[in-house]
Amino acid sequence: MSLPSSPAIAPSQTNFFATTSLVLGICSLGLMCFGGVLLAPVAIIFGVIAIRSIRKSGGVLRGRGQAMAGITIGSFNMVMMCVAIVCSQPHEKARRSQCMNNEREIGKAIAMYAGDHNGQLPPAPDALSNYFHGSMRIFFCPSAKDKTHYSYELTGVTNRWMTDPKIIILRENSADHPGNWIGETAGGNVLYDDGHVEWIRESHH
Numbered sequence: 001m002s003l004p005s006s007p008a009i010a011p012s013q014t015n016f017f018a019t020t021s022l023v024l025g026i027c028s029l030g031l032m033c034f035g036g037v038l039l040a041p042v043a044i045i046f047g048v049i050a051i052r053s054i055r056k057s058g059g060v061l062r063g064r065g066q067a068m069a070g071i072t073i074g075s076f077n078m079v080m081m082c083v084a085i086v087c088s089q090p091h092e093k094a095r096r097s098q099c100m101n102n103e104r105e106i107g108k109a110i111a112m113y114a115g116d117h118n119g120q121l122p123p124a125p126d127a128l129s130n131y132f133h134g135s136m137r138i139f140f141c142p143s144a145k146d147k148t149h150y151s152y153e154l155t156g157v158t159n160r161w162m163t164d165p166k167i168i169i170l171r172e173n174s175a176d177h178p179g180n181w182i183g184e185t186a187g188g189n190v191l192y193d194d195g196h197v198e199w200i201r202e203s204h205h
Contacts, residue, residue: 018050018063021070043074114161167193
């Protein structure tokens, strides 16, 4: 009499979400930028889904270690990005303030130039070099990535100093000041014909 055969045991397989969680976690760690912000939470979610699926599979699915690694790496990346953003904000506020001071000083130099040239505005930034003792460092925004070209440019809207508070005579070449996670967009400072400086968002810059 033959003994009944034992039921076949299905081979275990790695859970798809576990592998994906690990891959996304590693990718987010490598990016550490906007892409990382998107990938890190997805890695965490996929890892949680994988662990739940593995627990309910009765041993058919494996990959718990990969899922835990994906969750850990994704969480670490999220924390690091948050810390970096929080720490960078005070520095950026200081750079933005210095940028505004730069434009105010440039505005004073433009006013002096106009006084010396019958009300005419300077044709180019270099025309103001004598008013800064030959040093043009003030024309570089502290937040600018490009340190080979001036950060500020004359708009050319008018060629005369009329002290008009609505005419922008100087602006940043690009929106060098980044936004943040609380809804503030990138932008730059502008100098008006009456000497006051304002912040302009990128959409209007």
